[in-house]
Amino acid sequence: MATETVAPGQATRRAFLKGAGTVTAMALTIGFEWAGATRRAAAIAAPSAGALFTPNAFLRIGADNSVTVIAKHVEMGQGAYTGIATVVAEELDADWSRVRVESAPADAKRYANLAFGTIQGTGGSSAMANSWMQLREAGGKARAMLLTAAATEWHVPVEELTVEKSIVYHSGSKRQARFGSLVGRAAALAVPETVKLKDAKDFKLIGHQVPRVDVAAKVDGSAQFTLDVMLPGMLVALLKRPPQFGATVKSFDATAAHAIPGVVKVVQVPRGVAVLAKSFWAAKQGRDALAVEWDDTNAEKRSSAALMDEYRRLADQPALSARTEGDSAQAIRNAAHKVSASYEFPYLAHAPMEPLDAVVKLTANRCEIWAGDQFQTVDQANAAETAGLDPQQVSIHTLYAGGSFGRRANPGSDYIVEAVSIAKAYGADGTPIKLQWTREDDILGGLYRPMYFHKLEAGLNDKRELTGWRHVIVGQSIMADSFLAGMIKDGIDPSSVEGAASIAYAIPNITVELSTTRTGVPVLWWRVVGSSHTIFAVEAFIDEVAHAAGEDGFTFRRKLLEHEPRMKAVLELAAEKAGWSSGPMPKGKGRGIAVAEAFETYVAQVAEVSVDEAGHVKVDRVVCAVDCGTPINPDIIAAQMEGGIGFGLGAVLYGTITLKDGRIEQDNFDSYRVLRMNEMPKVEVHIVPSTQAPTGVGEPGVAPVGPAVANAIFAATGKRIQVLPIEVNTG
């Protein structure tokens, strides 16, 4: 495992949820970065190297006036490349039309996610939040050096210079110079210790409608994904994995596989048996022809229904406290009105459109990897261990990822390790090998959003005020048994309870408890992580409580959020824009509201649904209000809210992974249903203006849509949704 790459106490998800800790780590890392950058700048001052200005790890300016921003985060659809480039270009005053983005190599020293400590990776909606000051300084210091270069050349005071679109101007002498003509002189300068950054009111790119850097290539088919990597002599590998988690290869017969034209070799690796061939089609036929006998001694053989029965029982057993304030047991016992409910959440697959894939070129002393890599230095360490190399001998080319939703960042680097193990078994002779997962491999392949059972109880006093809240969560830990296990404190995996333990409503007596289960089903974070289930439970239940209190769901919530101005503001904005107070909807239609904080971003949504006489649910409209601090790119924020709503909606309406006797019952998009065009509601997004530090938008939009829809279904039908997916209830 990659334990050595983790600084104890730093790489906690909880730490990066807390602004103060993040800022400290950021300042230290920038100091380090710039010490390194000074050395690099000096090195580039050599006479032969005048054509390039590389003031730091994030930026390269060419004599041709090109500006290349180096992105330490993967572009998987969330707009990170555009956001990163925007922030650098803003402080640099670069010509946006000449800005290019290049992916950074795997390098924890230069490219760590400052929210993760010393790991390079993307997750927790942290790309812009952790990069914000680092990239502003990178752009601002480079600009200062270019100005100094111009001032020196023209013998004028640097204060008299201005910059616009990659051109430096001196109005007094009517001189101007493109960045490209200054790179030689700028490269010889020392990087300044400090730089004055822009006032928000002077932003020309940040907060404006800047087009994405990746759209043109994604419209004409030229964007390069891992699927598209074609290297001379490359083989395609498909891996036959066991039918139950934990089963292993007992024996296999490759005779029929070898008979397929194009099949080159069949090798056994720890996770199964791989067929290597000259084409995908040959590898697929070869794998279909492969006969493998499995040893299921240690396999998970239970069914998900049996697991849920066990979870239900566990919810009534003593559990560990994730939050205790006051005495909720007494408050509920003495309550004038009591409310209780339980909620069931299935396993979910991420199902990114690009099935997992990785290309590996392995020799005795080098391992080169191409992947839509979301967890670069963890993958680097795991690949090194698999190959028997040092991490420094492993290089990673990060390509566009065809979606991920968390799947391509996993502590065990499953798909990377598989590819490296196949290359090793093949002989580590430098033959490029592309491991390609099929959709069936993806849906059957595990690392699901865990299944959970939630039980909630609340008490209202005789004035119908909420006085007691008890929330019990039962399910697997994502972080257990991985290098992240150190983040589990007092038995509480923070990713199991986030959104529930952090419930923002003013309730005098609160208990949130966790009962962590173990199964053989591998689990992983899935877009918005814990809040993918906790927010549903909290927001569906608070709606039940509001109903019991005889109050409207919006006004009841607002009253309990007086001390949470940002959360209250998005709630009010969503309600206002949705016409919440416009009176009841026609028969068969309903409106529901929900609000969430996830990764320090605040999102409220109002859903409008139609339910026909057969019980079929159609979500017609979702109005979304979001406060993510400084909006870096409003159009990308809107796109992430739209996409998050569609992604979350598909899951709550249809998404479920079930096991029967340990075998997964879904394997492609026919049995694992996701949202389609005809099911997408109209979405309106309203962004709260802000000058606070930016927070993430990739995930938070997913959290409130489920409960908003469930609450709308209640408004339409009087029926509560307590088992997901919704389709299970409505047919």
Added chain:
Amino acid sequence: MSTSFVLNGKPTTLDADPNMPLLWAVREVAGLPGTKFGCGMALCGACTVHLEGQAIRSCVMPLAAVAGRRVTTIEGLQSEAAKAVQAAWIELQVPQCGYCQSGQVMSATALLEKNASPTDADIDGAMSGNICRCATYSRIRAAIHAAAQSIKA
């Protein structure tokens, strides 16, 4: 075994297993990687190409079945409708991860080539076979309407 057909306007002969799905033939044999693999069962539309102008799923179409016929991939789009679709996709900033978008563009183009003024229901009918896990559906819908308008203008 070789199969001859017209690929992006050019007579082409591919030497490959005639049962190989057209998807893999255009990607790995013809070297045109814009068409994507998503499900292998005609369930997601990422592999959509045009066969005689109709949107089809190339992941389940055997190479032999296109012998003598005209196949167009994302790399070969030329029509007015195609250019309008691609321009609208850029204007409305449709793609996120982008992996499904070749297929989306191919389906949308085929729709507009036979229906100059699609309604929302027409769009649902033509596009519901194309999954986008980033859920860019609202923008796809708006971009199809915008492309239809731009062709008429």
